[in-house]
Amino acid sequence: MVTITARKNMSQDDVFELYTSGDTELYTDYDQLYSSxxxxxxxxxxxDDDQLIGLIRSSGDGNYNQYIAEIVMHAGYPTHGIGSKLLDAYLTAAADVRKIYILSHEHYRxxxxxxxxQYKGFxxxxxNDNIILYLLDREIKY
Incomplete structure (x- = not known):
């Protein structure tokens, strides 16, 4: 059964399995990644059951700006709509944040x-050759 949660109760092994499920290794220091x-x-x-199959994380000031560090999906779960559900859950959790940025090297080209x-509002x-930057700028009344 697939569940979406905001709890940070995954293990370091779960994180390693998720981040190494694809063809390329995104990180080399998994202790530092887990801490991040x-x-x-x-x-x-x-x-999915007990397996971590997707993750989105961001940091920022919590009110005006958040920077999505990454949206990671397990390579064994392509085209299941899980990425959309994950991003939708994130956008709901961060409903009070006005500007949400996604800064990426290649994954969103x-x-x-x-x-x-764009469909999600970004x-x-x-x-440029090195980065790509997306912005979701929402009108929020404080």
């Missing part, structure tokens, strides 16, 4: 990713 996840302002994860993020605001 636990210290993120927002962390939403997707669990594909036409699918661009279309998906706008591409900057791109």
């Amino acid at each position: 996840i636990l210290n993120s302002d927002y962390c939403i994860s997707v669990i 594909t036409s699918f990713s661009r279309t998906w993020l 706008k591409l605001i900057a791109e």
Whole structure:
């Protein structure tokens, strides 16, 4: 059964399995990555039975700006709609945050990713050979 949670109760082994499920290794220091996840302002994860299959995390000031560090999906779960559910849960949890940025190196350059993020309300605001930056700017009345 697939569940989405804001609890940061995943183990370091769960994190390692998720982040190494694809073709490329995203990190080399998994102790530091695990600490970063636990210290993120927002962390939403997707669990299938007891397996961590997705994670989104961000940090920022909690009110005006949040920076999504990454949206990671287990390589064994493509095209299941889990990424959309994960991002929707994150956007609900961060409902009081006005500006949400996604800064990425390569993962959001594909036409699918661009279309998906635009559908979710993000706008591409900057791109060069090294980075790509998206922004969701919401009108929030404080």
